[in-house]
Amino acid sequence: xxxxxxxxxxxxxxxxxxxxxxxxxxxxxxxxxxxxxxxxxxxxxxxxxxxxxxxxxxxxxxxxxxxxxxxxxxxxxxxxxxxxxxxxxxxxxxxxxxxxxxxxxxxxxxxxxxxxxxxxxxxxxxxxxxxxxxxxxxxxxxxxxxxxxxxxxxxxxxxxxxxxxxxxxxxxxxxxxxxxxxxxxxxxxxxxxxxxxxxxxxxxxxxxxxxxxxxxxxxxxxxxxxxxxxxxxxxxxxxxxxxxxxxxxxxxxxxxxxxxxxxxxxxxxxxxxxxxxxxxxxxxxxxxxxxxxxxxxxxxxxxxxxxxxxxxxxxxxxxxxxxxxxxxxxxxxxxxxxxxxxxxxxxxxxxxxxxxxxxxxxxxxxxxxxxxxxxxxxxxxxxxxxxxxxxxxxxxxxxxxxxxxxxxxxxxxxxxxxxxxxxxxxxxxxxxxxxxxxxxxxxxxxxxxxxxxxxxxxxxxxxxxxxxxxxxxxxxxxxxxxxxxxxxxxxxxxxxxxxxxxxxxxxxxxxxxxxxxxxxxxxxxxxxxxxxxxxxxxxxxxxxxxxxxxxxxxxxxxxxxxxxxxxxxxxxxxxxx
Amino acid sequence: xxxxxxxxxxxxxxxxxxxxxxxxxxxxxxxxxxxxxxxxxxxxxxxxxxxxxxxxxxxxxxxxxxxxxxxxxxxxxxxxxxx
Numbered sequence: 001x002x003x004x005x006x007x008x009x010x011x012x013x014x015x016x017x018x019x020x021x022x023x024x025x026x027x028x029x030x031x032x033x034x035x036x037x038x039x040x041x042x043x044x045x046x047x048x049x050x051x052x053x054x055x056x057x058x059x060x061x062x063x064x065x066x067x068x069x070x071x072x073x074x075x076x077x078x079x080x081x082x083x084x085x086x087x088x089x090x091x092x093x094x095x096x097x098x099x100x101x102x103x104x105x106x107x108x109x110x111x112x113x114x115x116x117x118x119x120x121x122x123x124x125x126x127x128x129x130x131x132x133x134x135x136x137x138x139x140x141x142x143x144x145x146x147x148x149x150x151x152x153x154x155x156x157x158x159x160x161x162x163x164x165x166x167x168x169x170x171x172x173x174x175x176x177x178x179x180x181x182x183x184x185x186x187x188x189x190x191x192x193x194x195x196x197x198x199x200x201x202x203x204x205x206x207x208x209x210x211x212x213x214x215x216x217x218x219x220x221x222x223x224x225x226x227x228x229x230x231x232x233x234x235x236x237x238x239x240x241x242x243x244x245x246x247x248x249x250x251x252x253x254x255x256x257x258x259x260x261x262x263x264x265x266x267x268x269x270x271x272x273x274x275x276x277x278x279x280x281x282x283x284x285x286x287x288x289x290x291x292x293x294x295x296x297x298x299x300x301x302x303x304x305x306x307x308x309x310x311x312x313x314x315x316x317x318x319x320x321x322x323x324x325x326x327x328x329x330x331x332x333x334x335x336x337x338x339x340x341x342x343x344x345x346x347x348x349x350x351x352x353x354x355x356x357x358x359x360x361x362x363x364x365x366x367x368x369x370x371x372x373x374x375x376x377x378x379x380x381x382x383x384x385x386x387x388x389x390x391x392x393x394x395x396x397x398x399x400x401x402x403x404x405x406x407x408x409x410x411x412x413x414x415x416x417x418x419x420x421x422x423x424x425x426x427x428x429x430x431x432x433x434x435x436x437x438x439x440x441x442x443x444x445x446x447x448x449x450x451x452x453x454x455x456x457x458x459x460x461x462x463x464x465x466x467x468x469x470x471x472x473x474x475x476x477x478x479x480x481x482x483x484x485x486x487x488x489x490x491x492x493x494x495x496x497x498x499x500x501x502x503x504x505x506x507x508x509x510x511x512x513x514x515x516x517x518x519x520x521x522x523x524x525x526x527x528x529x530x531x532x533x534x535x536x537x538x539x540x541x542x543x544x545x546x547x548x549x550x551x552x553x554x555x556x557x558x559x560x561x562x563x564x565x566x567x568x569x570x571x572x573x574x575x576x577x
Numbered sequence: 578x579x580x581x582x583x584x585x586x587x588x589x590x591x592x593x594x595x596x597x598x599x600x601x602x603x604x605x606x607x608x609x610x611x612x613x614x615x616x617x618x619x620x621x622x623x624x625x626x627x628x629x630x631x632x633x634x635x636x637x638x639x640x641x642x643x644x645x646x647x648x649x650x651x652x653x654x655x656x657x658x659x660x
Contacts, residue, residue, distance in 0.1 A: 004622050007591035032614070033621060198633040205621050 001209050003033055006040035014043075014050045021049035021451065023219065024068040026123075027079040028061030030200040037212030038077060045220040046451070053077075058200055062115060068129075069122040074453035075219045076129035078120065079211060081136055081202060085109035085116075085160075089138065091196060097141035102152050105141070109156055113163045124172040128452040130218035132176040132211055133164050136191050136202060171429040172452070174218035174379060176211070185210045220451060223438065225353070225375045226327045227276035228267065229318055231336035232288060235357040236264060236299070242283050246291035251298070259365045263357070264298035266369055271303035274385025275376050276325055276392065278306055280317035280334070285309040305393050314341045315348035322349075324396055326502040328440070328535070333375060335368075382432040384479035388503075394475040395503045402506060414570040416473040418507060422516050423468040423576040428459045433468050436483045436499050442538035443482075443500040443510070446531035450497070463487050465521070469513060471504055478504055484513060493523040502538070510542055511566050512573065518559050520575060527556045581627075581649055588622040589642060605641035619645070627653060 001009075025031055025038060035053050042051045054071065056064025061084040068076050083090025086108045088101065095101075123129050142150040168175045185207045196202040203211070233240045238257030239249040251261035271277050277299070281288060288309045292301050306324050308317035318334060325332070330351040336342050337357040346354040353375065358364035398416070405412040427433075434455050440447055450458070458464050469482035481504035485497040495517075500510060517526050531553055532540060543551035546565055589601045592615050596604065604611065616639070620631045623645065629652045631639070639645050 002625050003618070004588065004591050004625060007594075007618075007622075011591075011594050032617065036618075194633050199617055201617075205625065 001037060001040060001213065003036065003205055003209075006033075006036050006209070009040040009043055010036070012043075015048065018048055018050040020052055021046055021075075021453075022052045022054065022073040023075045023077055024071045024073045024127075025053050025055050025077045025079075026061070026064040026068045027056075028059060028064070028081060028084040029196075029202055030058050031055050032199070032201040033205055033208045034079065034203070034212050037209045038216055041213050041216035042220060045216055045222075062112075062119065065116060065119045065123060069119055069126065073127055074451060075127050076123050077132075077215045077219060078123070078129060079132045079215070080116070080134060082134045082138055085112045085134075085156075088141070090202075091139055091193065092200065097139075099143050102142065106152050106156050106159075110159050113159055117163050117167060120167060120173070121170065124167075124170055127456065128172045128174065128219065130174045130176065130215045131164075131167060132181075132215060133160055133178065135178065135181050135185070135207070135211065137187055171380075171431075172456070174221075176214045176218060180214060181210060221379060223331070224378045225275070225333050226331040227278060227321075227325050227333070228270060228372070228376070229278045229280050229321055229332060229334045230263075230267065231314075231338070231341065231357070232279060232281040232283065232291070234260075234337040234359050235335060236260060236267075236279070237291070238359070241287050241291050246287060246294065249291055259359070259362060261298055262365075262369070266372065268299045268303060270372070270376050271299070271389060272386070273376070273378070273381045274388050276327070276389055277304050278321040278325070279304055279308065280314050280321060280336075281307075281309045282311055282314065283309050303389060305389055306396075313344060313348075315345050318345050318349065318352075325392060326442075326505075333372065378435075380431045382435070382480075384432050387477060387479045391476055391478045391503050394478075398473075398475050399506060410568060413508065414568075416475065416507075417572075418471065418473040418570065419572040419574065420509060420512050421470040421574040421576055422513075422520070423470065424466065425577065426459045426464065426466045428456060430468065432480045433466075433483045436480065436501065437485070437497055439499050439501065440533070440535055441499070441502050442536055443498075443502065443505070443542075444533065444536050445495060445498040445539065446529055447533035447536065448497065448531075458485060465493075467513070467516070469500075469509065471507065471509055473507070482509060482513060484517075486517075488521055488523065491522070491524040492527065493517050493521055493525070494527045494529065496529045498528070505538060508567060508569055508571075510539075512569055512571050514546075514557065514562055515566065515569060516573070516575075518562060523559070525556050525558045526562075527554060530555055581653065582646065584626050585623070585642070585646060585649060588619060588626055589645075591622055592619050602642050623649060629653065629656065 021042065023038065023042065025035060035055060039051050039053045056067050065078065086105050087093040088095035088097065088105050089109065120129065138153065140146060142153050144150040164175050167173045189204060190207040191202055192204045230236050237249040237251050237260050238255065241249050250257040251264055252258060267277050288307065292307065306321055308320045310317060314336065322329065322332065329349045333353040333355065334345050335355050335357050337359050339356050342354045342356050345352065355368065358368060402409055402412055437455065438449050459466065465486050465488055467484040468480055470480050471478045482500035484495055486493055486495040514526060517523060530543065530551055540551060543555065546557060547555060586598050586601050589604060593601060593604060593610055616636060620636060624631055627649055639648055
């Protein structure tokens, strides 16, 4: 983003009733363009919020951090530069670079880092915080040539790396990757010596823009993609399995097909962190089956579901997979080596990311892996990530059995040994619950998205009632599949947020949730902060049945109505207080 | 209005969003919103827009739209001549 684009972005008015989103920017230098860029980047990511960036005082990094700790804000953005660790590591102060000073500089920097780390822990307890550690080159103060790393320089870098590692382990701290900055901003083009000496702003404009963009992306991360559909021939492996046979397709260095092995390894990594992997291939199903049975495949067969193999157009296989996954088209990526197939799928699903697998261009393949990592990357993984693929298989089996229950769904549901656990304990760092709340799926009460700081303040509010719902039956465990946030006032309960994973549909869990509110919280009515969205069709249908009329915004269900219309529930209920 | 003028007005408009093109032509250090932050931002915008480098030491003389106009014309001409 250029500075003029940033200023023009900020000129666009926000809605008068837009909720504010305040960020405290803590750094030791004059924030100048960083503030403009950060504000503009956040405006792009949160177009409905009124962004307000507050700052501290020039040259007082520690004081600015302490101000951040005591300022009530939605997020913190902290930029640390070498001079914040010791002023002699900067160029605006003259404090001595003699050989005998160097050990003292490194020791002072270490002490400063410790103090800083303690304060950062306090800052991060109050609000999610994005951190950027030094990105500027060190001044030429060490006695070695710049080609040779001195022991003291390495010691200094190690202390910084250790502090980053410790802070990155905290739940509310997000550290900017120095590798990502290195890729976008060559180190020689980062420092503006003139601007630093004359104005106290050390960055060249482009570097300032890159840092602000990185911080904003950590403050308000994009939703990760959920599933990847891959082609087989010349994509997951090299060769046409229908022509050469399952034993002859390859993915190894010796056969010159190593990138396909790397791709398999990458997909296995995505699957292990909860991404869904499906296959869409124009082939004979039996031939594919035998190739997928090969023991040397790096992507285990159980990590792939479903496998749609037929001679029909690719878009039909993709449609079949989407139906099983039951996720939004825009949360799926399709990869195929054939530009024609990619174009065909793209024309059927314009919202889907469709990418050509560059089978003969190694650099392009490397970029593909990087792009996919950015699309699927997430700050944390949860237990549910490991369960997802398996539970989708189970959900398919469940639906199939239910459909073939010959009209006796009651009997079927009564015999699945369903057990629901309602957990009431508010855990600020429950990443899965936060992830669920932000799902824009078919069972989302109002489509309202919460930022990490909105989530923190809700969870820290004593008036908020939190209900996390875990489910399992004889087909397997689904893990945490629903979250509900609300408030109880007397004998009335208001539900502000209610989201349920689509894997959990058709099990009457939504009825069990309402039953829990009426019975356990002992209320006479439940008001739903409901809003019809383009996606929450399943919820609309449920409410229409329950209310026996079209659900309106802010609809209320009374205990009597619920008892009269609630179907029979045969779940075993466990309450975890 | 020449092309440089238009580009310069766009830069000034980003810093002084409430001024019309005519008012921008008359801006100077006397204009109420013209402060050191505005001046540094203007310099950065103009450097980005014209691909030139403005010395911070020249800043003292760049105290009006017309001063910037003269400076940018001279710099651009020098760059052209070098090519």
